[in-house]
Amino acid sequence: MKLLLPLHFNSSNSTNHRVSSFNEESHVLDNVSDMPESFAEFVFLGATLQLRGVSPVCQPLMDSSGNVLVYNGKIFGGIEVGIDKNDTESLMQSLGNCCSCRSQEHRTTCDFNGQAKGSIVDVLSVIKGPWAIIYWQESSKTLWFGRDAFGRRSLLVHWPTTEDPRFLLSSVSPTSSSLQDSGFEVENGTSGIKFWEELSCGIYSMSVDVKKSDGRFHSEIKKHEWTNAMLKELIEWERDSIEPKPAELNFSHSRTSSAELDINSYSSVLAQNVLTALRESMLRRISLYNIYQAQKETVPVAVLFSGGLDSMIIAALLDKCLDPNYEIDLLNVSFDGESAPDRISAKTGVKELRRVAPLRRWRLVHIDADLSKLTWEKKRVLSLINPANTYMDLNIGIALWLAARGEGWMYEESNNETDEDKRVNYTSRARILLVGSGADEQCAGYGRHKTKYMHDSWLGLHKEMKLDMQRIWKRNLGRDDRCVADSGKEARFPFLDEDIIRMLLDIPLWEIADLDQPSGKGDKKILREVAHMLGLHNAAILPKRSIQFGSRIARESNRKNFGSNRAANQASAGSVVINVQSYFS
Template sequence: MCGIFCLLYSSNSDESKAQSIIDTCSSPIQRRGPDSFKQLTISEDCATCTFLASVRWTQGANMSVQPLEDSEGNVLLWNGDVYSMTSEDNSLSKEPSSESDSAQVFCRFSKFGVLKTLKHIQGPYSFIFLNRKTKQLWFGKDPIGRHSLLMKCTSTSLLVTSVAHKSISNIEEIPSTHIYSLDITCADFQSGLKEHKWKRNISICPVLKAYHPKTPSKDIPPPEEVTSFYQNIANTAQGDKQTMMTLLESYQPLCDNVTRLTELLTKSVESRVRTQPTHCIHCQTVCSHCKTGILFSGGIDSTVIALLAHRYVPLTEPIDLLNVAFEKNQNYNVPDRITGQSSLRELTSLCPERQWNFVEINITRKELEEERSKNIKDVIYPLETVLDDSLGCAVWFAARGRGTLQSCDYTSSARILLLGMGADELLGGYTRHRTILRHCSNDWTALRAQLEHEVLNIPRRNLGRDNRVVCDHGRQSRTPFLDETVVAFLLGLPSWQRCWITEDLQQVGGQAPLRMLAWKSGLKVASNLPKRALQFGLKDST
């Protein structure tokens, strides 16, 4: 995980203003990558390009200090995780224990070009690459848009950065639908900026066809036997969720989807847990401290991730479950604290050999206002809505990892934080999804269109913000539900196979495959928890 920054400005620009932008962004860029920080300035014809890069080491036998430079003068700033990278003949060429992914990507960018390289990569990333020979500056993010990258372009300057400041006006989140390039010698940067749209026929990256469809998909209605099956469950269970889940186990098509989802999600969690150094953020050598944490509300998303992470984190290491509560009526007994404790009991029962660190992060009204004003508003910028503030504050304090563990002060040493983002958009987890189906007379195509809209919208609305907020503490955010294979599989299912959210099944039908995955894994209580938005009681505290 890294902080990356590039400011390109022509000789017609105000150099003092350029330096002010560099100074403003330097500190938040450094916080994203406390292991190294480097500045590089290059002059090319009538333009000057200043790069800043910080690194939080997460891959490779040794850390690669950025910006990377090669003998031809090319420059790369890479903020990402490569979980697989195929060669031109589609064979796997990325070895988990080899050199850092940034070094591998740099070599390929220089040899094959940016677009040809990116179509072979799976994993979250944002990047900035300068090709000195062609004088082209390339930048962008992965097609799911999991990492933050902001841009402000004028006729005489171009700013591309992982994180900015609210004093920098008119900066925007870069869309995940395109990769961008700019000839740094052109007279007008705005007119010279080119967009390179992802091509859907790239078979190597299966998410592209599902994630960037040419036209909205249509759902065929569920067969009558499916409708009847669910109706019979509702009539038999009479509102009892445990009975509903037991009866759903007899539905083979659902179980087949659950089996496939379990395989893909398990592999996704495995790669995100195992791809990191063997020491925590506080140590310099191999240690047994916690290295993996989970933003843990106790809901089904975070609890399933915790259970799967248990399989791959060594038993000699604890797993931190970071649970935030904002002061409400002078106490912290908010809903997510209650569900967190409930799900902790289930995890402890299922995995008694694991040390689960349930970190209670209690935030007073005073601390909330202080940090919101001093840090959080700048980190979530350019998003500024009340909801962005609410969610940004919740995730920021959780990712900081400072609270109490069994009534003693504790700060998480986790380098990697797993988040459950994306599950609701992919699997219809919210009340609004049920409302759409009801208002559209059970038109499943309308629901599918809404789910596709939300999935395509989360890079701009959620993922960039959450990445900036988590990484502000020098930790790496990783989102298992947004692995390319998981996304492609779920988007390939009809909406009624992802959720059955008619009124008769109440909340059990929302996220049905995930709930069944939890149920079959032994999470009997968590599988039936109602869905709530991630705000940890903040709405009631402001």
């Protein structure tokens, strides 16, 4: 999705463009011309990956009132979407019934010709699911845009500057701008100002029906508050029970293995509640009416699969929710063949899944890559991760991009027990890719969480987890969405369902994690209990391993760009900004 707002005047030579930023939530677009007339031109562009409804829907969508909608997202709740309807069509109808009120103080329905109407902010605030939107409301001459409260769908913005006075919104940056205008040149001594930036989560409006008598175009962009009280609580990400009393902590420590699992204990009840909520989250994301029914795919859903705790839980839940006639693709990326840690754990994980779900046909798709041979691919991913610009971003982006393409090989099982399985090339056609993002942030899965806990105890741990959740849109989700969507696939995040976030916040922190225990035991404790309940006893004790390390792309990148892993660690390679010239030399 993309919107370009060039600000045109009768004489370009006499135009002076200015943008001033009052604060994080307000921008003013101000254009001055010596000519008496000026106008703004909107250009809407949309490309559709349709996964819902019975007939194709092209974007941008325009209704009979002149409203225009470009929408990238899914509606899993809050707005009713009929079984045979598409999300964009349903949202367009709801937005078309809204009042023209743009006031920040709008809190109740407006009266319009005797009919009560809600506001656009009200409609967007109740949507459950990932979304990014650009919407032109003709009646108020107002442009609305924004992204969901957790940033699960990408939306980039270019604020007008003297060098480029256009106001631009786009899901992804063009390849040329990523290499020339994005700030990758900062190490070469040129400007570090980025052309694109991630639009912070929220709902924005810009009224363009304003022109001063002197021919001056003036418009202020406002950021609106969410009107959904529960959503505002999730954004604030506060929990009531952070520091345990000694008796509570001792009780929590008493359960250390599945052999001691008491299904009636408080901890087990909490884990069972999380398991139930995760199953409902999965159902919302893979129900067949949520998949474009004009497509008859053999495999409608795939899993980004390392064989680790999060991906194993997702795969096991998917088996319980998806029609048993469908196969499930497990996409595993390796830059070290069969020797990469993620490849080893993936092969072990498939065996465990076949044990707990023997009737399902599981396909482990081996996606092998050689970083030194991915010249075109690296340039492509570099444009997709923009404005993210570190070696860590690029490594993760390449691994995700390769997984989303789904091109690899698999073992074709032989019907004859005496014959060996045959290795065949295979490309996954699944349109939906389930990803475990959000599990580590919410359940203390990162190494820095344990470090913070050791230094600042429970309150320090809570603050670090809160920081991770409130910046996940900028550090992870926008980048990941762009890398997956480039292959015509859609990333869905079961752990970032609104109800899951709410439930985990309601659980005492010491039941979420016990970081006095070793890695693979106390971190993400509650998810390990969920894994035991699913019969995934091997996966339940696996330590955390990020995709860039598990696939070994980080090792290959470190050797090329820093000489060795040791040198890379000394340079804190993960946070180093990419030097494009040396990277492709």
